[in-house]
Amino acid sequence: MAGSNVTQLFSASTAHSPSYFTLDRAGAGAAGGITDFCIPCNPYFPTPAMFDELGSRLRDILTYYPSGADTITAELCQVLGLNPQTVAMGNGSTELITWIDHLLVHESLAVPVPTFGRWTDQPMETGKRVDMLLLPEAHGFGLDPEAFVRFIRSRGSRAAVICNPNNPDGGFLPKQRVLALLDALRDLDLVVVDESFLEFADAEPEPSVAAEAVLRTNVIVLRSLGKNFGLHGVRFGYLVANPGLAGxxxxxxxxxxxxxxxxxxxxxxxxxxxxxxxxxxxxxxxxEEMTWRLSRLPGLTVYPSQGNFVYVRLPQGADGIVLRDRLLSEHGVLVRDCANKVGSSSRFLRLVVRPQQDVDRLIGALEQVLYEPAQAAPEAAAWTPGPRRSAPEPALAAPPAHTGERSRHAPTAMLTRGYQETTSARDLGPVPPQGYTSGTAAVDRLVGGA
Incomplete structure (x- = not known):
């Protein structure tokens, strides 16, 4: 495998990682295939029998035009129990985000960061002002709805977006807090609740606000299908809103x-x-099991998540870009470093939830690359599948101090890029920490409030 050629592909990408196909053509993971912890996709659906059925119909699928969107939307609404007049289906949620921006965002958009990149990039590409509220690491990147409302009022934002659960950290707001936020922002031109990963949440039985959105004149709920159904390549998603907005x-x-x-x-x-x-x-x-296992790695901070991914902070001195490249080139493990996410940095990875055997490969690769000597922590080595355990409460601020354990599991020199801790997690506020950069000067000024 030409590791240097593979890792160069990431340098050519800005907001997103190279596609699976691009990496595969470049020979990434050629010895054992790519184990993908980057793309947040349901690994258990469709079932093998469903894939067999799709394969048997491949010729017809590729040969004939599809039905119109109205026919497909009507069937989806029958399955989901929705009124077709309140639904619009798109070629992936990104197509819907594009049209929401073009048609309904007129001046400015407020969004907490870090979050899904299209919610910051799309409106900036069309010349809108994007007001970014930096989610504090000291609070586990949790969104305070009241603080968000104050931020919107101070900036004079006319539209707002929240992702629930949020991407990349998996932060979750209970339904009643989301509804209270919608009530507080009922005078805005538009409020979008992006529920693309909500199917994976289990914090409460019925967390979606889609039923309430159709009764409001300025609310859109965005839902993904590719992520939930394990079919990113199909490109389909939908939104729910009152008939006027949806139409x-x-x-x-x-x-x-x-x-x-x-x-x-x-x-x-x-x-x-x-x-x-x-x-x-x-x-x-x-x-739950993946969170438990990752939390056993020394110096790794694991944040609570309601998505199908886990957000982790690397031990002090480790760099996510170098770690990403080595995991891919040496172990065929693809991870999402968050260096190019506004409001995050190369200290963070987003790791997609995958089956146990894949997590075995991830943990083994992390132990070999991240720590010196390459030796598993006793707790991790002793872990075996068994009765479900509750994941421990993760640290929400800086990683715990290390003494003798630190020296035994210090990040290797190859994982550092001259990084120096410039601030503690408790110091993070509405402006980026000293030395923070998104790689785009205009974005840095927006995040910093300039």
Whole structure:
């Protein structure tokens, strides 16, 4: 494997990692395939039998035009129990974000960061002002809705977005707090609640605010299908809003914006609801076990998550970019470093929840690359599958101090890039810590309030 050529692909990418296909063509993980902890996808759905069915219909799927979006949307709404007049389906949630920006964001958009990059990049690309509230690391990157409202008022923002759960940290707001936020912002032009990862949340039985959104004149709820159904390549998602807002988006969408794969999958869902529910339950259990195992690695801070990914802070002195490159080139493990996420840095990784055997590979690779000597911590080595345990309460500020344990598991010299801690987690406030950069000067000025 040409490791240097593979890792150079990340330098050419700005807001996102190279695609799986780009890495595969470059020979990443050629010896044993790529174990993907980067793309947040349900690993248990579709089932093997569903893939077999899709394969048997491949010729027709590729040969014929799909039905119109109205037909596909009507079927999805039957499965989900939604009114088609309140729904617009898009070629992935990113297409819907694009049209929301073009049609409904007129002056400015407020968004907590770090978050999904298209919510900051898309409006900036169309010349809007993006007001970014930096989520404090000292509070586990949790969003304080009241502080967000004060921030919006101080900036005069006319639209706002929250992701629930948030990407990349998995932070979650209970439904009643989201509804209170919507009430407080009812005078804005638009409020979007991006629930792309909400299917993986188990903090409360019915966390979605989609039913309430249709009763409000300025609220859109965005939902993903590719992430939940394990089919990012199909590119489909939908939004829920009152008929006026939803109809405005539907009228702007291109004809045949949904492909035949999307249609085929949507019309298969009714017969496979039970398998889908089991896949989500397995992903939730995997998240608990993966969190438990990662929290055993010395110096690694693991933040509580309600998504199908876990946000971790690396031990002091370790650099996520160097770690990412070595994990991929030496172990075929693909991770998402967060150096290019506004409000984050190369001290953080987002690790997608995957089955136990894949986590074994991740943990082993981290132990070999991150620590010196390459030796597993006793707790991690002793872990074996068994009765479900509750994940320990993760640290929300800086990693704990290390004495003798620190010297035995210090980050290797190859994982540092001259990084120096410039501030403690408790010092993080509404401006970036000293030395923080997103790599884009205009973004840094916006985050810093300039």
């Amino acid at each position: 405005k988006i539907r009228a702007a969408l291109p004809k045949w914006n949904l492909n035949s794969f999307a249609e085929t999958v949507v019309f298969m869902l009714k017969a496979h609801r039970a398998e889908y529910a089991r896949s989500i339950a397995r992903s939730r259990r995997d998240r």
